[in-house]
Amino acid sequence: GQQVMQIPQYQHVQEGEDFTTYCNSSTTLSNIQWYKQRPGGHPVFLIQLVKSGEVKKQKRLTFQFGEAKKNSSLHITATQTTDVGTYFCAGKNTNDYKLSFGAGTTVTVRA
Amino acid sequence: EAQVTQNPRYLITVTGKKLTVTCSQNMNHEYMSWYRQDPGLGLRQIYYSMNVEVTDKGDVPEGYKVSRKEKRNFPLILESPSPNQTSLYFCASRTGTHGYEQYFGPGTRLTVT
Numbered sequence: 001g002q003q004v005m006q007i008p009q010y011q012h013v014q015e016g017e018d019f020t021t022y023c024n025s026s027t028t029l030s031n032i033q034w035y036k037q038r039p040g041g042h043p044v045f046l047i048q049l050v051k052s053g054e055v056k057k058q059k060r061l062t063f064q065f066g067e068a069k070k071n072s073s074l075h076i077t078a079t080q081t082t083d084v085g086t087y088f089c090a091g092k093n094t095n096d097y098k099l100s101f102g103a104g105t106t107v108t109v110r111a
Numbered sequence: 112e113a114q115v116t117q118n119p120r121y122l123i124t125v126t127g128k129k130l131t132v133t134c135s136q137n138m139n140h141e142y143m144s145w146y147r148q149d150p151g152l153g154l155r156q157i158y159y160s161m162n163v164e165v166t167d168k169g170d171v172p173e174g175y176k177v178s179r180k181e182k183r184n185f186p187l188i189l190e191s192p193s194p195n196q197t198s199l200y201f202c203a204s205r206t207g208t209h210g211y212e213q214y215f216g217p218g219t220r221l222t223v224t
Contacts, residue, residue: 035213
């Protein structure tokens, strides 16, 4: 079955620095979604990427979908304390309705 | 306000005592899912439903049951809970079946002793 791997599992960032989290699928995806879960909260949808090579930006967050539609990345610039949380990618297979979630990248920020 | 609600939010129970976690959404979504979240394992899908009376197994269905008799409700049933079902459970819903954003409930923290 489809597997979605996400790295790194943990990311400790100095406030103001940039970081990237990566998501890789064992199969070609029809789309990929990103979610953010604040500590003690529930996952909240951030964005969906559908097209090969697609790049979308939300303020300091840049999301990218690979050309082969098997990988994705989330890059955060000038990290702030509000960026603390766990970021999940979720890939949808091309031939079924399921979303497969990565294990998440938990981000902590040093002020 | 568009939302997914779950009850209870916290539950401590004993092995073998049947329990139900309710989930309800007010967005008229067709698709609903149950996930469990465990440290280092992310969100794993337990069961999902594409519409009323249509349910299917996710990745970790053993020990769980679901039903979808009404569009808005999707309860999760543990007939005989065991300690390995101690986890954080999320219900989620979305419109359609082709990759729209999911809305998650607030979560249910279950402890089975």
